[in-house]
Amino acid sequence: MKIVLAAGTGQIGALLARSFLARGDDVVVLTRGTRGLARVVTWDATTLGDWAAELDGADVVVNLAGRSVNCRYTEANLAEMLRSRVDSTRVIGEAIARAAHPPRVWLQMSTATISAHRLDAANDEATGIIGGSELGVPDYWRRSVEIGTAWERSLAEAVTPRTRRVALRTTMVMSPDRGGIFDVLLGLVRRGLGGPIGGGAQYVSWIHDADFVRAIDFLIARDDLDGAVNLAAPEPLPQADFMRALREAAAVRVGLPATTWMAEIGAWALRTDTELLLKSRRVVPGRLRDAGFEFTQPSWPAAARDLVSRWRASS
Numbered sequence: 184m185k186i187v188l189a190a191g192t193g194q195i196g197a198l199l200a201r202s203f204l205a206r207g208d209d210v211v212v213l214t215r216g217t218r219g220l221a222r223v224v225t226w227d228a229t230t231l232g233d234w235a236a237e238l239d240g241a242d243v244v245v246n247l248a249g250r251s252v253n254c255r256y257t258e259a260n261l262a263e264m265l266r267s268r269v270d271s272t273r274v275i276g277e278a279i280a281r282a283a284h285p286p287r288v289w290l291q292m293s294t295a296t297i298s299a300h301r302l303d304a305a306n307d308e309a310t311g312i313i314g315g316s317e318l319g320v321p322d323y324w325r326r327s328v329e330i331g332t333a334w335e336r337s338l339a340e341a342v343t344p345r346t347r348r349v350a351l352r353t354t355m356v357m358s359p360d361r362g363g364i365f366d367v368l369l370g371l372v373r374r375g376l377g378g379p380i381g382g383g384a385q386y387v388s389w390i391h392d393a394d395f396v397r398a399i400d401f402l403i404a405r406d407d408l409d410g411a412v413n414l415a416a417p418e419p420l421p422q423a424d425f426m427r428a429l430r431e432a433a434a435v436r437v438g439l440p441a442t443t444w445m446a447e448i449g450a451w452a453l454r455t456d457t458e459l460l461l462k463s464r465r466v467v468p469g470r471l472r473d474a475g476f477e478f479t480q481p482s483w484p485a486a487a488r489d490l491v492s493r494w495r496a497s498s
Contacts, residue, residue, distance in 0.1 A: 191213065244275060372433050401476050
């Protein structure tokens, strides 16, 4: 297959590129830079250009473009998060619409953060609640939901009748690669800082890197699946339990807790935002499981042991 990875030089892009290349696929990476694991074509993620020819005759396009959410949620950063997601999605749609032989499937990155902050029940695609109107949470948390809904609206508005479209509502992808979210969390644990935050009752949703890649392959193959799909392991768990399991996997006995105000100070120092830590993302993969997808790593304790072992082996 020919697969085009738009913005495919980050952690998730590299994860997919390695998998696709290993099985012999023709992989093209659209990037603003000059380096990647596969053949690189330059694009600006905003306007049509010569890069659009790569989609003509391709089998699959996977768009991962979007400014990182690991930042302070200033007005400027929030505006750039929105613009980068909507513009890249729009222009991919324009390129597909102009192609004589468009891709048969377009996998578009989205976010599980679109779901509501809740402790009482899990959010699946059919019965879950879209966030933005929750009580008792900071007002600005709705901005992430608005960005996510605008992102998915751009996908829905694209005129691509010959291309199946899937919105990947992705949770934290856990891989042992340096600089990824697992690497960051394990670093906190190893420094004795991996305790509950703000009480630790908020749920953490996640997916093991092997299951993420397998789910992408599953969605490529299944012509009957379109629309929003949650990419999440079936067993989210409270943050306190999540970090306890990671400490046990890393053989670290102590994890200092942090109150909400301590988390605010830490987030300010690290130039990130506490929404990433405190929002309860209790998301489950309803459509994947209904379609028969089987997870190899459904439970976090076992997944954490596997990831720690691979992290140590790679170091």
